[in-house]
Amino acid sequence: xxxxxxxxxxxxxxxxxxxxxxxxxxxxxxxxxxxxxxxxxxxxxxxxxxxxxxxxxxxxxxxxxxxxxxxxxxxxxxxxxxxxxxxxxxxxxxxxxxxxxxxxxxxxxxxxxxxxxxxxxxxxxxxxxxxxxxxxxxxxxxxxxxxxxxxxxxxxxxxxxxxxxxxxxxxxxxxxxxxxxxxxxxxxxxxxxxxxxxxxxxxxxxxxxxxxxxxxxxxxxxxxxxxxxxxxxxxxxxxxxxxxxxxxxxxxxxxxxxxxxxxxxxxxxxxxxxxxxxxxxxxxxxxxxxxxxxxxxxxxxxxxxxxxxxxxxxxxxxxxxxxxxxxxxxxxxxxxxxxxx
Numbered sequence: 452x453x454x455x456x457x458x459x460x461x462x463x464x465x466x467x468x469x470x471x472x473x474x475x476x477x478x479x480x481x482x483x484x485x486x487x488x489x490x491x492x493x494x495x496x497x498x499x500x501x502x503x504x505x506x507x508x509x510x511x512x513x514x515x516x517x518x519x520x521x522x523x524x525x526x527x528x529x530x531x532x533x534x535x536x537x538x539x540x541x542x543x544x545x546x547x548x549x550x551x552x553x554x555x556x557x558x559x560x561x562x563x564x565x566x567x568x569x570x571x572x573x574x575x576x577x578x579x580x581x582x583x584x585x586x587x588x589x590x591x592x593x594x595x596x597x598x599x600x601x602x603x604x605x606x607x608x609x610x611x612x613x614x615x616x617x618x619x620x621x622x623x624x625x626x627x628x629x630x631x632x633x634x635x636x637x638x639x640x641x642x643x644x645x646x647x648x649x650x651x652x653x654x655x656x657x658x659x660x661x662x663x664x665x666x667x668x669x670x671x672x673x674x675x676x677x678x679x680x681x682x683x684x685x686x687x688x689x690x691x692x693x694x695x696x697x698x699x700x701x702x703x704x705x706x707x708x709x710x711x712x713x714x715x716x717x718x719x720x721x722x723x724x725x726x727x728x729x730x731x732x733x734x735x736x737x738x739x740x741x742x743x744x745x746x747x748x749x750x751x752x753x754x755x756x757x758x759x760x761x762x763x764x765x766x767x768x769x770x771x772x773x774x775x776x777x778x779x780x781x782x783x784x785x786x787x788x789x790x791x792x
């Protein structure tokens with residue numbers, strides 16, 4: 452993964468520091484639609500949803516200015532179902548180069564034109580969901596032909612040279628033994644890999660949790676292989692910090708992850724324009740300070756270690772050190788620069 456340019460790195464770090472002490476979120480996930488063209492086994496967002504009050508680009512821009520996050524996710528549902536998705540991304544950008552913008556998608560609707568348009572609108576990183584290193588991905592997502600499409604499209608767009616594509620795998624009982632193979636797919640496609648943990652909070656399905664000691668031993672061995680790849684890889688293809696991968700294992704081993712800071716360090720803007728602490732808690736408000744007082748202060752939920760939490764679930768100086776070590780650069784690069792032809 453390319454390192455964030457010097458000026459933008461300083462902006463992200465500076466805004467994060469301000470937000471940390473001002474009790475504003477470091478990361479905001481804009482779930483721009485609840486509709487999805489997949490029906491994944493580990494997710495509660497499958498199929499079309501009637502959305503009469505869907506958030507507009509202006510609404511997205513308003514929340515970006517109020518909350519002032521250093522980093523945002525544009526997600527769903529499937530964000531590419533929105534025809535105005537480039538306008539949504541553009542509206543979230545603020546003067547000066549922030550926020551750092553991650554676009555989370557299954558890529559069933561992606562093509563080169565959309566990729567270039569989203570980069571020009573302000574996307575810094577494309578997070579592409581991948582559950583298996585082969586056609587089992589189609590079955591898990593209930594979308595025939597999806598892996599074959601990714602197998603063609605991802606390396607095609609990676610070859611444009613922007614180094615901004617990350618495969619994200621939600622670790623479940625179905626794929627925990629395949630993490631090293633998924634890294635191999637990322638290598639073959641010329642992109643990056645990251646891993647997050649399944650949570651049963653979305654669907655209530657405990658069968659996808661990894662609980663058996665023998666399974667946990669295999670998961671530990673797979674994560675150790677991923678960590679070995681990270682240690683030996685000068686191109687930084689494994690995006691997760693070492694501590695994040697270790698804590699992912701601990702989440703499954705304990706069956707929990709206490710001390711969640713949802714609503715404070717991160718939160719969600721819903722498809723109809725409300726604030727939620729996370730996608731799986733349904734406290735809704737239009738005031739973050741109310742959320743902190745009424746939800747975060749008494750939150751005892753410990754049933755997830757999803758991606759957005761896993762990157763932030765650590766102290767300020769550890770978070771700063773990990774990001775400076777893994778992502779800081781002195782090489783200038785213009786934000787939103789269209790990929791080379």
